[in-house]
Amino acid sequence: MLKALSTAALGALAFASVAVAQEEAISPTFPEPEAIRQVVEKAVDGFIREGYRGFQLAAGDLAEGMASLCSAPSPASLAAAKNGFAKAARSWARIEIVRTGPAIEENRLERILFYPDRKSTGLKQVQALLAKPDEAATEVASLKGKSVAMQGFGALEFVLAGTGSESLSGPEGNFRCRYGRAVAQNIKQIASELVAKWDAADGIQHHWQNPGPDNPLFRTEQEAMTALLGILVHGAEMVRDQRIETFYRGEDKSAFPKQAIFWRSQNTWTMVAGNLEGLRDLIRVSELVDLLPSDQHSIVGSIDFVLKSIMGVVEEMNPDIEAAVADTAGRQKLDFLLVNGRDLIDRLNDQYGGAIGLTSGFSFSDGD
Template sequence: MKHRINTSLLPTLVGASALFLLAGLIHGNRAAAQSVDWQAYNEETLHADILPAYAHFASEAQGLAEASIALCQQPDSDSLAHTRQAYRDTLNAWQGVSHLQFGPVTYLMRNYSIQFWPDRKSIGRKQLQAALALPADSTFDGEFFHQASVSIKGLPALEQLLFRADALDRIQGSGVDCHLAQAIAGNLSAMAGEIYRDWQAQGKRLLSGSGDAAEDEAESGAVPAFSVDLMKSLVEPIELIRDTKLLAVLGKGANSTYPHRAESWMSEQSLANIRTNLHAAHALFKGDSAGLEQLLRQRGEADLARAIEQHFALLDEQLQPLGDSLVQALDSHYAELIATTESLKTLDLLLGKAMKALDIQLGFNSRDGD
């Protein structure tokens, strides 16, 4: 759903001057502040966001695995096109849940196995080349993936196999390309299904917490650990999008960009990924009846909640005209991309203030050092 914003508010939301004006908005009257119902937020998010998102990812990954099998059985241009679309659908589903870097997705490093990125040392490319040099009768089974690097177990490696310029020739060739692509897609589907089943089985336990720590939280009124993880899932990706998905590619100017640093550049989904990331973050903020927006209003922070909502809408307006490919947008929309990074910076600051308003200490950023 496309959000519309009141364009008369843009001057107060964009640029350095916005920070001073917004400072006045977010320190309003807290006389009507109420206690925050974290349990309602956690339960709604688990059932309305987390479980459906992982179910969708598992379904799309299964479709990709089936498409890859058909591709190897009939390696022609139509089958390749179908598999590429199945890949994009799976990638989009992952981008809608990749912000949730806690719980079952972290077991056995499945989060990194699904998408090892950014890969600043080109580990994935080197490992993939080594795998492609194996004999044609090589077996890519569970034991292979148990021993393999996380860099060739998921989406980035599969993207290289499916979207390289000579992909069809190599898939039709006598090498291991198609069998490896099929195996990676199958491994990806297995991981997605396992994560969804683990959330189904363990979601209630993760939601409620256990042991002395959970009891201490309840007695002290501290923010539950599950809630803190959800807040990290909302706040941390905004910085990742700005710094790693955009600024690292934009470089120092329109004539000094780094297109191949872009996430999913081969499949031309870099900006599509970002839009999906922001829609997922917005869902965590907005909720249905117990979203972060409502929690802020309970604390007497209606102006702050309104400013955050307006900025999500602004980013949607900025990104919609730019297409799916960041590489293509670099040539004709560089100024707009820079403006988007500024909007992301302001949104990041606003969300940081929201954390303070709700007495949340996010602590260590799990994405630092990637």
């Protein structure tokens, strides 16, 4: 698919995604409370809780892979550890869009992934640690007391793919590996905490699924639905604004490939793909379409079309970000992602939000 997109082809696909299923004027009526409860329940049980369980399993495999690398360093075990990193990162990316609840408590989001790191804080701290080893960083209990930038995927990516990472295939990389093992164990521990928080019957899942006057999170079903749709809107914004615009802002502007997430390990698009899969799955699993009148179901159909178009281009992106931004075809694809990323945000925020009865001028993006 999309092996090489010409300017004309890109334009045609972008136009198609914008023009698909143009909606008639919407006369919004907020859905029945019971219908909203069903959608929220599906989102919580079928997407959020399942997503964290999947991340917990991937984080466990990552920790095992790092332990194996440290106990028997070799090119093969290093390659396996890198593969485990990519899988765990993608698993996190799928559920990363849920930037609320336990994930934002106790700095869990930042401890799992400190990004964007505009001042290279994490890089400098990890480099300093590797230059002057501190055994406290090789144990999870003490690692938790260090900077959040040293505890998660960003730090582990440098361990596995940064300058000097080739030492991991032999005994000379012992300290580096043990630090990476502690980071992986820390990620696994945080994943387990997230699962436990969301699985607690009287905890956050109960608050999401049972709005009411005594609920500390949501007094009404409308508030819960607003939060759910906010996850989608902010997730789509994150893909466009943090994953892409951090290093590429348009054809006539300078590109900064080394600011892209996980550029060293060539996992930038691994993360983008995971984020998009999360958006797609949340929409499908929660069955958002059920809240729309039958004559407006095409709103969700058009959102799905745009998502598929973006995901198709992401699959064809060069994993080498420096090469991607230096190539004309690569920049055309990046332009496509920016244009259609904005379209996706608007369709979620304006079209779907308006169709389910949000007042004119409401914007999840503004946090209103």
